[in-house]
Amino acid sequence: xxxEKKGRKKEMPIPKGVVARxxxxxxxxxxxxxxxxxxxxxxxLGEDLDLTAAQIRSDLSYFGSFGQQGYGYNVSELLKQxxxxxxxxRTYSMVLVGAGNLGKAIGGYEAFREKGFQIKxxxxxxxxxxxxxxxxxxxxxxxxxxxxxQKNKTDIGIIATPKEASQEVCQVLAAGGVSSIWNxxxxxxxxxxxxxxxxxxxxxxxxxxxxxxxxxxxQFV
Amino acid sequence: xxxEKKGRKKEMPIPKGVVARxxxxxxxxxxxxxxxxxxxxxxxLGEDLDLTAAQIRSDLSYFGSFGQQGYGYNVSELLKQxxxxxxxxRTYSMVLVGAGNLGKAIGGYEAFREKGFQIKxxxxxxxxxxxxxxxxxxxxxxxxxxxxxQKNKTDIGIIATPKEASQEVCQVLAAGGVSSIWNxxxxxxxxxxxxxxxxxxxxxxxxxxxxxxxxxxxQFV
DNA sequence: TAGATTGTTAATCGATTAACAATC
DNA sequence: TAGATTGTTAATCGATTAACAATC
Numbered sequence: 293x294x295x296e297k298k299g300r301k302k303e304m305p306i307p308k309g310v311v312a313r314x315x316x317x318x319x320x321x322x323x324x325x326x327x328x329x330x331x332x333x334x335x336x337l338g339e340d341l342d343l344t345a346a347q348i349r350s351d352l353s354y355f356g357s358f359g360q361q362g363y364g365y366n367v368s369e370l371l372k373q374x375x376x377x378x379x380x381x382r383t384y385s386m387v388l389v390g391a392g393n394l395g396k397a398i399g400g401y402e403a404f405r406e407k408g409f410q411i412k413x414x415x416x417x418x419x420x421x422x423x424x425x426x427x428x429x430x431x432x433x434x435x436x437x438x439x440x441x442q443k444n445k446t447d448i449g450i451i452a453t454p455k456e457a458s459q460e461v462c463q464v465l466a467a468g469g470v471s472s473i474w475n476x477x478x479x480x481x482x483x484x485x486x487x488x489x490x491x492x493x494x495x496x497x498x499x500x501x502x503x504x505x506x507x508x509x510x511q512f513v
Numbered sequence: 514x515x516x517e518k519k520g521r522k523k524e525m526p527i528p529k530g531v532v533a534r535x536x537x538x539x540x541x542x543x544x545x546x547x548x549x550x551x552x553x554x555x556x557x558l559g560e561d562l563d564l565t566a567a568q569i570r571s572d573l574s575y576f577g578s579f580g581q582q583g584y585g586y587n588v589s590e591l592l593k594q595x596x597x598x599x600x601x602x603r604t605y606s607m608v609l610v611g612a613g614n615l616g617k618a619i620g621g622y623e624a625f626r627e628k629g630f631q632i633k634x635x636x637x638x639x640x641x642x643x644x645x646x647x648x649x650x651x652x653x654x655x656x657x658x659x660x661x662x663q664k665n666k667t668d669i670g671i672i673a674t675p676k677e678a679s680q681e682v683c684q685v686l687a688a689g690g691v692s693s694i695w696n697x698x699x700x701x702x703x704x705x706x707x708x709x710x711x712x713x714x715x716x717x718x719x720x721x722x723x724x725x726x727x728x729x730x731x732q733f734v
Numbered sequence: 735t736a737g738a739t740t741g742t743t744a745a746t747c748g749a750t751t752a753a754c755a756a757t758c
Numbered sequence: 759t760a761g762a763t764t765g766t767t768a769a770t771c772g773a774t775t776a777a778c779a780a781t782c
Contacts, residue, residue: 753768
Protein backbone atom coordinates (compact mmCIF):
# COMPACT_ATOMS: atom_id res chain seq x y z
CA UNK A 293 0.00 0.00 0.00
CA UNK A 294 1.47 3.37 -0.99
CA UNK A 295 2.60 5.61 1.82
CA GLU A 296 0.28 8.48 2.79
CA LYS A 297 1.83 11.86 1.98
CA LYS A 298 3.76 12.84 5.07
CA GLY A 299 1.95 14.99 7.58
CA ARG A 300 -1.31 15.01 5.72
CA LYS A 301 -4.31 13.41 7.38
CA LYS A 302 -6.02 10.68 5.32
CA GLU A 303 -8.38 11.52 2.50
CA MET A 304 -10.87 13.68 4.28
CA PRO A 305 -12.70 16.87 3.54
CA ILE A 306 -11.19 19.81 5.36
CA PRO A 307 -13.47 20.77 8.27
CA LYS A 308 -15.35 24.03 7.85
CA GLY A 309 -13.66 25.52 10.90
CA VAL A 310 -10.23 24.93 9.44
CA VAL A 311 -11.23 26.61 6.18
CA ALA A 312 -12.62 29.55 8.14
CA ARG A 313 -9.33 29.97 10.01
CA UNK A 314 -6.97 29.78 7.05
CA UNK A 315 -7.69 33.37 5.95
CA UNK A 316 -7.15 34.50 9.53
CA UNK A 317 -3.74 32.84 9.58
CA UNK A 318 -2.99 34.41 6.23
CA UNK A 319 -3.97 37.87 7.43
CA UNK A 320 -1.96 37.66 10.62
CA UNK A 321 1.13 36.18 8.99
CA UNK A 322 1.05 38.93 6.37
CA UNK A 323 0.96 41.44 9.19
CA UNK A 324 3.86 39.79 11.02
CA UNK A 325 5.93 39.63 7.89
CA UNK A 326 5.35 43.32 7.30
CA UNK A 327 6.60 43.94 10.83
CA UNK A 328 9.71 41.93 10.10
CA UNK A 329 8.97 39.07 12.51
CA UNK A 330 11.01 36.06 11.48
CA UNK A 331 9.92 33.29 13.76
CA UNK A 332 6.70 32.23 15.43
CA UNK A 333 5.55 29.40 17.68
CA UNK A 334 2.06 27.95 17.61
CA UNK A 335 1.72 29.16 21.21
CA UNK A 336 2.45 32.75 20.18
CA LEU A 337 0.18 32.61 17.15
CA GLY A 338 -2.55 31.17 19.33
CA GLU A 339 -2.21 33.99 21.80
CA ASP A 340 -2.35 36.59 19.03
CA LEU A 341 -5.48 35.08 17.50
CA ASP A 342 -7.24 33.78 20.58
CA LEU A 343 -6.92 30.17 19.57
CA THR A 344 -5.19 27.25 21.26
CA ALA A 345 -1.76 26.24 20.07
CA ALA A 346 -3.04 22.71 19.58
CA GLN A 347 -5.75 23.90 17.26
CA ILE A 348 -3.32 25.77 15.07
CA ARG A 349 -0.98 22.81 14.82
CA SER A 350 -3.89 20.52 14.13
CA ASP A 351 -5.22 22.84 11.42
CA LEU A 352 -1.89 23.07 9.65
CA SER A 353 -1.36 19.32 9.85
CA TYR A 354 -4.19 18.83 7.35
CA PHE A 355 -1.87 20.23 4.73
CA GLY A 356 1.62 19.19 5.76
CA SER A 357 4.38 19.84 8.25
CA PHE A 358 5.63 23.37 8.11
CA GLY A 359 7.34 23.77 11.45
CA GLN A 360 10.45 22.59 13.18
CA GLN A 361 10.64 21.09 16.65
CA GLY A 362 12.24 23.37 19.15
CA TYR A 363 12.02 26.33 16.80
CA GLY A 364 8.47 26.86 15.63
CA TYR A 365 7.61 28.29 12.24
CA ASN A 366 9.42 30.64 9.95
CA VAL A 367 6.96 33.44 9.25
CA SER A 368 7.79 33.96 5.57
CA GLU A 369 7.88 30.26 4.88
CA LEU A 370 4.58 29.58 6.63
CA LEU A 371 2.95 32.55 4.92
CA LYS A 372 4.02 31.22 1.55
CA GLN A 373 2.62 27.80 2.44
CA UNK A 374 -0.69 29.23 3.62
CA UNK A 375 -0.96 31.28 0.44
CA UNK A 376 -0.48 28.14 -1.60
CA UNK A 377 -2.96 26.20 0.50
CA UNK A 378 -5.63 28.84 -0.04
CA UNK A 379 -4.80 29.18 -3.71
CA UNK A 380 -3.22 32.61 -3.83
CA UNK A 381 -0.51 31.39 -6.18
CA ARG A 382 -2.56 32.38 -9.19
CA THR A 383 -4.85 35.20 -10.29
CA TYR A 384 -8.63 35.13 -10.50
CA SER A 385 -10.79 36.88 -13.07
CA MET A 386 -14.06 38.26 -11.82
CA VAL A 387 -17.15 40.04 -12.98
CA LEU A 388 -19.15 42.33 -10.75
CA VAL A 389 -22.89 42.59 -11.22
CA GLY A 390 -24.46 45.66 -9.61
CA ALA A 391 -22.71 49.02 -9.56
CA GLY A 392 -24.55 50.66 -6.69
CA ASN A 393 -22.79 51.83 -3.54
CA LEU A 394 -21.93 48.34 -2.40
CA GLY A 395 -20.77 47.24 -5.84
CA LYS A 396 -18.58 50.31 -6.10
CA ALA A 397 -17.09 49.64 -2.69
CA ILE A 398 -16.22 46.09 -3.69
CA GLY A 399 -14.92 47.12 -7.07
CA GLY A 400 -12.67 49.74 -5.54
CA TYR A 401 -11.29 47.59 -2.77
CA GLU A 402 -7.54 47.76 -3.25
CA ALA A 403 -6.82 44.79 -1.00
CA PHE A 404 -8.32 42.41 -3.57
CA ARG A 405 -6.35 43.68 -6.52
CA GLU A 406 -3.12 43.29 -4.56
CA LYS A 407 -3.85 39.63 -3.97
CA GLY A 408 -4.47 38.82 -7.60
CA PHE A 409 -8.21 39.33 -7.90
CA GLN A 410 -9.06 41.16 -11.10
CA ILE A 411 -12.46 42.63 -11.79
CA LYS A 412 -12.60 42.53 -15.56
CA UNK A 413 -16.07 43.93 -16.15
CA UNK A 414 -18.98 45.47 -14.27
CA UNK A 415 -22.62 45.04 -15.23
CA UNK A 416 -25.73 46.93 -14.26
CA UNK A 417 -29.21 47.64 -15.60
CA UNK A 418 -29.23 51.35 -14.79
CA UNK A 419 -28.82 53.44 -17.99
CA UNK A 420 -27.31 56.23 -15.90
CA UNK A 421 -24.44 53.96 -14.87
CA UNK A 422 -23.89 52.09 -18.11
CA UNK A 423 -20.94 53.46 -20.04
CA UNK A 424 -19.30 54.99 -16.98
CA UNK A 425 -15.97 53.78 -15.72
CA UNK A 426 -15.42 52.71 -12.14
CA UNK A 427 -11.79 52.45 -11.07
CA UNK A 428 -10.82 51.87 -14.67
CA UNK A 429 -13.44 49.26 -15.50
CA UNK A 430 -16.34 49.99 -17.81
CA UNK A 431 -19.92 49.40 -16.69
CA UNK A 432 -21.81 47.40 -19.30
CA UNK A 433 -25.50 46.61 -19.70
CA UNK A 434 -26.52 43.48 -17.84
CA UNK A 435 -28.03 42.15 -21.07
CA UNK A 436 -24.50 41.74 -22.43
CA UNK A 437 -23.38 39.48 -19.58
CA UNK A 438 -24.13 36.12 -21.30
CA UNK A 439 -22.22 37.20 -24.39
CA UNK A 440 -19.34 38.51 -22.26
CA UNK A 441 -19.07 35.27 -20.32
CA GLN A 442 -18.99 33.25 -23.51
CA LYS A 443 -15.96 35.21 -24.68
CA ASN A 444 -14.14 35.62 -21.36
CA LYS A 445 -13.25 32.89 -18.93
CA THR A 446 -14.41 34.09 -15.55
CA ASP A 447 -13.53 32.48 -12.24
CA ILE A 448 -15.79 34.33 -9.85
CA GLY A 449 -19.03 36.23 -10.22
CA ILE A 450 -19.86 38.88 -7.64
CA ILE A 451 -23.52 39.66 -7.01
CA ALA A 452 -24.12 43.10 -5.54
CA THR A 453 -27.64 43.70 -6.76
CA PRO A 454 -30.89 44.16 -4.83
CA LYS A 455 -32.27 40.84 -3.65
CA GLU A 456 -35.09 40.91 -6.20
CA ALA A 457 -32.57 40.58 -9.02
CA SER A 458 -30.03 38.31 -7.41
CA GLN A 459 -31.49 34.92 -8.27
CA GLU A 460 -31.70 35.80 -11.94
CA VAL A 461 -28.16 37.16 -11.91
CA CYS A 462 -27.04 33.97 -10.29
CA GLN A 463 -28.66 31.89 -13.02
CA VAL A 464 -27.11 33.95 -15.80
CA LEU A 465 -23.68 33.63 -14.21
CA ALA A 466 -24.02 29.88 -13.75
CA ALA A 467 -25.38 29.43 -17.27
CA GLY A 468 -22.36 31.34 -18.55
CA GLY A 469 -20.02 28.86 -16.91
CA VAL A 470 -19.09 30.78 -13.78
CA SER A 471 -18.66 28.14 -11.15
CA SER A 472 -18.01 30.32 -8.10
CA ILE A 473 -20.26 33.04 -6.80
CA TRP A 474 -19.66 35.65 -4.15
CA ASN A 475 -23.04 36.91 -3.08
CA UNK A 476 -23.73 40.16 -1.26
CA UNK A 477 -27.49 40.19 -1.71
CA UNK A 478 -29.63 39.21 1.25
CA UNK A 479 -31.10 36.20 -0.49
CA UNK A 480 -30.99 32.43 -0.13
CA UNK A 481 -29.75 31.76 -3.64
CA UNK A 482 -30.20 28.43 -5.35
CA UNK A 483 -27.20 27.33 -7.39
CA UNK A 484 -26.79 24.37 -9.75
CA UNK A 485 -24.75 21.41 -8.53
CA UNK A 486 -21.05 22.05 -8.71
CA UNK A 487 -21.33 25.81 -8.34
CA UNK A 488 -19.74 27.16 -5.20
CA UNK A 489 -21.32 30.06 -3.39
CA UNK A 490 -20.11 32.18 -0.52
CA UNK A 491 -22.37 34.75 1.11
CA UNK A 492 -21.79 38.08 2.78
CA UNK A 493 -25.07 38.67 4.53
CA UNK A 494 -24.67 42.09 6.11
CA UNK A 495 -27.95 42.02 7.93
CA UNK A 496 -27.33 38.58 9.40
CA UNK A 497 -24.08 39.82 10.87
CA UNK A 498 -25.75 42.89 12.36
CA UNK A 499 -28.53 40.76 13.83
CA UNK A 500 -26.03 38.43 15.48
CA UNK A 501 -24.50 41.47 17.13
CA UNK A 502 -27.92 42.67 18.23
CA UNK A 503 -28.79 39.28 19.66
CA UNK A 504 -25.65 39.36 21.74
CA UNK A 505 -26.44 42.90 22.90
CA UNK A 506 -29.74 41.63 24.21
CA UNK A 507 -28.60 38.25 25.43
CA UNK A 508 -28.30 39.19 29.10
CA UNK A 509 -31.46 41.27 29.17
CA UNK A 510 -33.56 38.50 27.62
CA GLN A 511 -32.00 35.79 29.77
CA PHE A 512 -33.48 37.28 32.94
CA VAL A 513 -36.92 38.53 31.87
CA UNK B 514 -37.16 24.48 43.76
CA UNK B 515 -38.81 26.86 41.32
CA UNK B 516 -39.92 25.42 38.02
CA GLU B 517 -37.69 26.06 35.00
CA LYS B 518 -39.43 28.30 32.49
CA LYS B 519 -41.30 25.96 30.18
CA GLY B 520 -39.49 24.95 27.02
CA ARG B 521 -36.32 26.82 27.86
CA LYS B 522 -33.21 24.77 28.36
CA LYS B 523 -31.44 25.33 31.67
CA GLU B 524 -29.18 28.31 32.24
CA MET B 525 -26.75 27.93 29.41
CA PRO B 526 -25.13 30.21 26.92
CA ILE B 527 -26.75 29.95 23.52
CA PRO B 528 -24.45 28.01 21.19
CA LYS B 529 -22.78 30.04 18.47
CA GLY B 530 -24.43 27.98 15.76
CA VAL B 531 -27.87 28.78 17.11
CA VAL B 532 -27.08 32.50 17.16
CA ALA B 533 -25.81 32.27 13.61
CA ARG B 534 -29.05 30.65 12.44
CA UNK B 535 -31.50 33.02 14.12
CA UNK B 536 -31.03 35.75 11.48
CA UNK B 537 -31.52 33.13 8.79
CA UNK B 538 -34.82 32.09 10.34
CA UNK B 539 -35.78 35.73 10.59
CA UNK B 540 -34.95 36.40 6.98
CA UNK B 541 -36.85 33.40 5.68
CA UNK B 542 -39.89 33.93 7.87
CA UNK B 543 -40.07 37.55 6.72
CA UNK B 544 -40.04 36.30 3.16
CA UNK B 545 -42.77 33.73 3.84
CA UNK B 546 -44.95 36.28 5.55
CA UNK B 547 -44.59 38.60 2.59
CA UNK B 548 -45.75 35.74 0.37
CA UNK B 549 -48.76 35.22 2.59
CA UNK B 550 -47.79 31.79 3.91
CA UNK B 551 -49.67 31.15 7.13
CA UNK B 552 -48.33 27.89 8.40
CA UNK B 553 -45.02 26.08 8.41
CA UNK B 554 -43.61 22.81 9.76
CA UNK B 555 -40.06 22.37 10.94
CA UNK B 556 -39.67 19.84 8.12
CA UNK B 557 -40.65 22.42 5.52
CA LEU B 558 -38.47 25.14 7.02
CA GLY B 559 -35.60 22.69 7.12
CA GLU B 560 -36.03 21.87 3.48
CA ASP B 561 -36.12 25.56 2.54
CA LEU B 562 -32.96 26.35 4.46
CA ASP B 563 -31.04 23.12 4.05
CA LEU B 564 -31.15 22.23 7.72
CA THR B 565 -32.64 19.26 9.51
CA ALA B 566 -36.05 19.63 11.11
CA ALA B 567 -34.58 18.43 14.38
CA GLN B 568 -32.03 21.19 14.36
CA ILE B 569 -34.63 23.86 13.87
CA ARG B 570 -36.81 22.53 16.68
CA SER B 571 -33.79 22.19 18.91
CA ASP B 572 -32.68 25.76 18.14
CA LEU B 573 -36.08 27.22 18.93
CA SER B 574 -36.38 25.22 22.13
CA TYR B 575 -33.62 27.34 23.65
CA PHE B 576 -36.10 30.18 23.76
CA GLY B 577 -39.47 28.59 24.33
CA SER B 578 -42.21 26.54 22.65
CA PHE B 579 -43.65 28.29 19.67
CA GLY B 580 -45.28 25.47 17.75
CA GLN B 581 -48.23 23.19 18.06
CA GLN B 582 -48.20 19.44 17.70
CA GLY B 583 -49.89 18.22 14.56
CA TYR B 584 -49.91 21.74 13.10
CA GLY B 585 -46.45 23.21 13.09
CA TYR B 586 -45.78 26.93 13.43
CA ASN B 587 -47.83 29.97 12.56
CA VAL B 588 -45.54 32.07 10.35
CA SER B 589 -46.52 35.48 11.72
CA GLU B 590 -46.43 34.30 15.28
CA LEU B 591 -43.05 32.63 14.91
CA LEU B 592 -41.64 35.64 13.08
CA LYS B 593 -42.75 37.90 15.91
CA GLN B 594 -41.12 35.58 18.42
CA UNK B 595 -37.86 35.41 16.48
CA UNK B 596 -37.82 39.19 16.20
CA UNK B 597 -38.17 39.44 19.96
CA UNK B 598 -35.52 36.82 20.56
CA UNK B 599 -33.03 38.71 18.40
CA UNK B 600 -34.01 42.05 19.91
CA UNK B 601 -35.78 43.70 17.00
CA UNK B 602 -38.50 45.02 19.28
CA ARG B 603 -36.61 48.27 19.78
CA THR B 604 -34.53 50.71 17.75
CA TYR B 605 -30.75 51.08 17.79
CA SER B 606 -28.79 54.28 17.41
CA MET B 607 -25.55 54.02 15.48
CA VAL B 608 -22.62 56.08 14.36
CA LEU B 609 -20.68 55.33 11.24
CA VAL B 610 -16.98 56.06 11.09
CA GLY B 611 -15.54 56.20 7.59
CA ALA B 612 -17.46 57.67 4.68
CA GLY B 613 -15.63 56.03 1.80
CA ASN B 614 -17.32 53.73 -0.67
CA LEU B 615 -17.97 51.03 1.88
CA GLY B 616 -19.19 53.45 4.53
CA LYS B 617 -21.55 55.03 2.02
CA ALA B 618 -22.86 51.62 1.04
CA ILE B 619 -23.58 50.74 4.65
CA GLY B 620 -25.05 54.15 5.42
CA GLY B 621 -27.38 53.93 2.48
CA TYR B 622 -28.56 50.38 3.07
CA GLU B 623 -32.33 50.68 3.27
CA ALA B 624 -32.80 47.23 4.83
CA PHE B 625 -31.26 48.44 8.11
CA ARG B 626 -33.38 51.54 8.48
CA GLU B 627 -36.53 49.44 7.98
CA LYS B 628 -35.59 47.22 10.89
CA GLY B 629 -35.02 50.04 13.34
CA PHE B 630 -31.32 50.77 12.88
CA GLN B 631 -30.69 54.48 12.78
CA ILE B 632 -27.41 55.99 11.70
CA LYS B 633 -27.38 59.26 13.59
CA UNK B 634 -24.02 60.64 12.51
CA UNK B 635 -21.15 59.90 10.17
CA UNK B 636 -17.51 60.74 10.89
CA UNK B 637 -14.50 60.97 8.65
CA UNK B 638 -11.12 62.68 8.54
CA UNK B 639 -11.27 63.73 4.89
CA UNK B 640 -11.90 67.51 4.60
CA UNK B 641 -13.50 66.92 1.21
CA UNK B 642 -16.19 64.77 2.81
CA UNK B 643 -16.75 66.68 6.02
CA UNK B 644 -19.83 68.88 5.86
CA UNK B 645 -21.47 66.82 3.11
CA UNK B 646 -24.69 64.96 3.67
CA UNK B 647 -25.03 61.28 2.93
CA UNK B 648 -28.62 60.02 2.77
CA UNK B 649 -29.67 62.85 5.03
CA UNK B 650 -26.92 62.47 7.63
CA UNK B 651 -24.15 65.01 7.98
CA UNK B 652 -20.52 63.94 7.84
CA UNK B 653 -18.60 65.40 10.79
CA UNK B 654 -14.87 65.57 11.54
CA UNK B 655 -13.62 62.51 13.37
CA UNK B 656 -12.15 64.80 16.03
CA UNK B 657 -15.69 65.57 17.15
CA UNK B 658 -16.57 61.95 17.83
CA UNK B 659 -15.70 61.91 21.56
CA UNK B 660 -17.79 65.00 22.16
CA UNK B 661 -20.65 63.61 20.09
CA UNK B 662 -20.66 60.33 22.01
CA GLN B 663 -20.75 62.15 25.31
CA LYS B 664 -23.91 63.95 24.26
CA ASN B 665 -25.64 61.15 22.37
CA LYS B 666 -26.30 57.65 23.62
CA THR B 667 -25.09 55.32 20.93
CA ASP B 668 -25.77 51.60 20.78
CA ILE B 669 -23.56 50.52 17.93
CA GLY B 670 -20.42 51.94 16.33
CA ILE B 671 -19.66 50.99 12.74
CA ILE B 672 -16.04 51.01 11.62
CA ALA B 673 -15.59 51.40 7.88
CA THR B 674 -12.14 52.95 7.81
CA PRO B 675 -8.87 51.66 6.38
CA LYS B 676 -7.25 49.11 8.68
CA GLU B 677 -4.53 51.56 9.74
CA ALA B 678 -7.12 53.72 11.47
CA SER B 679 -9.46 51.07 12.79
CA GLN B 680 -7.84 50.31 16.13
CA GLU B 681 -7.82 53.95 17.09
CA VAL B 682 -11.43 54.38 16.00
CA CYS B 683 -12.30 51.36 18.07
CA GLN B 684 -10.66 52.86 21.14
CA VAL B 685 -12.41 56.20 20.73
CA LEU B 686 -15.76 54.46 20.37
CA ALA B 687 -15.20 52.28 23.42
CA ALA B 688 -13.93 55.24 25.46
CA GLY B 689 -17.09 57.09 24.50
CA GLY B 690 -19.22 54.34 25.97
CA VAL B 691 -20.15 52.47 22.81
CA SER B 692 -20.37 48.86 23.89
CA SER B 693 -21.02 47.20 20.54
CA ILE B 694 -18.92 47.49 17.44
CA TRP B 695 -19.57 46.36 13.92
CA ASN B 696 -16.23 46.23 12.18
CA UNK B 697 -15.67 46.22 8.42
CA UNK B 698 -11.93 46.84 8.48
CA UNK B 699 -9.64 43.90 7.85
CA UNK B 700 -8.06 44.06 11.29
CA UNK B 701 -7.96 41.95 14.42
CA UNK B 702 -9.28 44.64 16.74
CA UNK B 703 -8.68 44.55 20.47
CA UNK B 704 -11.67 45.65 22.50
CA UNK B 705 -12.00 46.28 26.24
CA UNK B 706 -13.82 43.69 28.32
CA UNK B 707 -17.56 43.96 27.98
CA UNK B 708 -17.46 45.45 24.49
CA UNK B 709 -19.03 43.23 21.85
CA UNK B 710 -17.56 43.12 18.39
CA UNK B 711 -18.79 41.56 15.20
CA UNK B 712 -16.64 41.49 12.09
CA UNK B 713 -17.34 41.58 8.40
CA UNK B 714 -14.04 40.50 6.91
CA UNK B 715 -14.59 40.75 3.18
CA UNK B 716 -11.25 39.29 2.25
CA UNK B 717 -11.63 36.34 4.58
CA UNK B 718 -14.88 35.46 2.90
CA UNK B 719 -13.35 35.70 -0.56
CA UNK B 720 -10.39 33.56 0.51
CA UNK B 721 -12.71 30.85 1.83
CA UNK B 722 -14.34 30.78 -1.57
CA UNK B 723 -10.96 30.59 -3.26
CA UNK B 724 -9.86 27.76 -1.01
CA UNK B 725 -12.93 25.80 -1.97
CA UNK B 726 -12.28 26.51 -5.66
CA UNK B 727 -8.86 24.96 -5.27
CA UNK B 728 -9.78 22.19 -2.87
CA UNK B 729 -9.94 19.43 -5.44
CA UNK B 730 -6.91 20.56 -7.39
CA UNK B 731 -4.73 20.76 -4.27
CA GLN B 732 -6.06 17.48 -2.91
CA PHE B 733 -4.48 15.54 -5.76
CA VAL B 734 -1.23 17.36 -6.43
C1' DT C 735 -60.85 9.98 15.94
C1' DA C 736 -56.53 9.37 13.10
C1' DG C 737 -52.79 11.83 11.35
C1' DA C 738 -49.36 15.06 11.94
C1' DT C 739 -45.90 17.32 14.17
C1' DT C 740 -43.99 19.22 18.22
C1' DG C 741 -40.39 19.40 22.13
C1' DT C 742 -37.04 16.66 24.25
C1' DT C 743 -34.02 12.81 25.34
C1' DA C 744 -30.45 9.63 24.09
C1' DA C 745 -27.24 8.30 20.53
C1' DT C 746 -24.11 9.82 17.20
C1' DC C 747 -21.03 12.48 15.09
C1' DG C 748 -17.38 15.88 14.65
C1' DA C 749 -14.31 19.28 16.44
C1' DT C 750 -11.25 20.84 20.08
C1' DT C 751 -7.92 20.07 23.51
C1' DA C 752 -4.46 17.84 26.41
C1' DA C 753 -0.68 15.13 26.49
C1' DC C 754 3.57 13.37 24.87
C1' DA C 755 7.01 10.96 22.01
C1' DA C 756 9.90 12.63 18.45
C1' DT C 757 13.40 15.60 17.34
C1' DC C 758 15.48 20.06 16.03
C1' DT D 759 23.69 18.73 25.30
C1' DA D 760 19.33 20.67 27.38
C1' DG D 761 15.39 23.16 26.21
C1' DA D 762 11.80 24.06 23.22
C1' DT D 763 8.29 23.02 20.29
C1' DT D 764 6.41 20.28 16.70
C1' DG D 765 2.97 16.74 14.77
C1' DT D 766 -0.14 13.36 16.23
C1' DT D 767 -2.89 10.39 19.16
C1' DA D 768 -6.32 9.72 22.67
C1' DA D 769 -9.59 11.99 25.67
C1' DT D 770 -12.92 15.45 26.05
C1' DC D 771 -16.21 18.41 24.85
C1' DG D 772 -20.04 20.25 22.22
C1' DA D 773 -23.25 20.15 18.47
C1' DT D 774 -26.26 17.56 15.48
C1' DT D 775 -29.43 14.00 14.58
C1' DA D 776 -32.65 10.20 15.26
C1' DA D 777 -36.28 8.61 17.70
C1' DC D 778 -40.48 8.91 20.19
C1' DA D 779 -43.84 10.08 23.79
C1' DA D 780 -46.93 13.83 24.15
C1' DT D 781 -50.67 16.03 22.21
C1' DC D 782 -53.05 19.21 19.08
